[in-house]
Amino acid sequence: MRIILLGAPGAGKGTQAQFISSTFNIPQISTGDMLRAAINEGTPLGMEAKKIMDDGKLVSDEIILELVKERLDRHDCKNGCLFDGFPRTIAQAEALKNDSIKIDHVIDINVNDDEIIKRMSGRRVHLSSGRTYHVLFNPPVREGLDDVTGEPLVQREDDSEQTVRKRLEVYHCQTAPLIDYYQKWEQSGDPEAPRFSSVNGTGSVEQIKNSILDILRS
Numbered sequence: 739m740r741i742i743l744l745g746a747p748g749a750g751k752g753t754q755a756q757f758i759s760s761t762f763n764i765p766q767i768s769t770g771d772m773l774r775a776a777i778n779e780g781t782p783l784g785m786e787a788k789k790i791m792d793d794g795k796l797v798s799d800e801i802i803l804e805l806v807k808e809r810l811d812r813h814d815c816k817n818g819c820l821f822d823g824f825p826r827t828i829a830q831a832e833a834l835k836n837d838s839i840k841i842d843h844v845i846d847i848n849v850n851d852d853e854i855i856k857r858m859s860g861r862r863v864h865l866s867s868g869r870t871y872h873v874l875f876n877p878p879v880r881e882g883l884d885d886v887t888g889e890p891l892v893q894r895e896d897d898s899e900q901t902v903r904k905r906l907e908v909y910h911c912q913t914a915p916l917i918d919y920y921q922k923w924e925q926s927g928d929p930e931a932p933r934f935s936s937v938n939g940t941g942s943v944e945q946i947k948n949s950i951l952d953i954l955r956s
């Protein structure tokens with residue numbers, strides 16, 4: 739099964755991706771996590787991406803498509819995968835379509851901008867795995883430490899309120915049109931079209947997880 743999780747920054751894509759990926763035993767492909775790994779390793783790609791990410795803008799389609807292509811060639815993707823934060827532009831979605839990478843489900847997690855601003859200030863992440871927590875809404879067992887490795891959690895550099903507002907602006911302009919794109923494709927009756935669903939992303943983590951699992955199991 740191949741699944742795309744759509745949603746604004748902070749909608750909960752990464753949080754839900756962890757559950758879906760383990761439930762269906764498919765790898766999570768988070769382009770954001772891949773870029774942060776490249777930044778940590780200090781690669782030329784990471785250095786180029788850092789400035790763009792810190793400004794809240796999108797990395798070029800060319801770089802992202804190359805990263806995703808390499809990732810999809812790996813053995814663990816043979817039974818499917820879960821895309822988190824990709825595609826993020828119409829051009830990226832078209833590239834997937836043109837490469838005949840069949841997607842079964844597109845799930846949009848819908849959260850309003852005010853709620854997102856609240857969430858981002860409390861987010862903490864384990865950088866090497868991408869595991870995500872929130873100091874109030876989804877705290878780790880031990881404060882400030884990752885549940886699995888016990889390593890310290892950090893705040894993402896692009897989580898300042900100013901950058902979050904910029905990321906939301908970029909989302910509404912460049913990524914939200916994908917909702918219409920996938921809805922129209924499904925309505926066209928094309929048998930290759932993925933099934934599009936939208937879930938309310940403002941309940942508890944558990945409620946949203948159950949809504950998504952209901953869609954994927956039906």
Ligand code: AP5
Nearest residue numbers: 747748749750751752753769770797823861871872875943
């Ligand atoms: P990326 O890492 O993908 O960031 P994003 O899309 O902005 O999304 P986030 O990771 O911020 O949010 P999320 O939806 O995963 O929410 P989370 O689960 O963490 O991308 C970063 C940057 O990389 C981009 O700005 C861009 O520059 C670049 N990039 C990446 N992919 C790209 C692409 N394809 N093309 C071009 N550029 C690309 O949850 C947020 C917080 O809320 C957490 O603290 C969580 O614990 C909490 N939370 C989750 N669910 C709930 C809930 N139900 N109730 C309360 N709190 C909750």
Ligand code: ZN
Nearest residue numbers: 751752770823
């Ligand atoms: Zn994320």
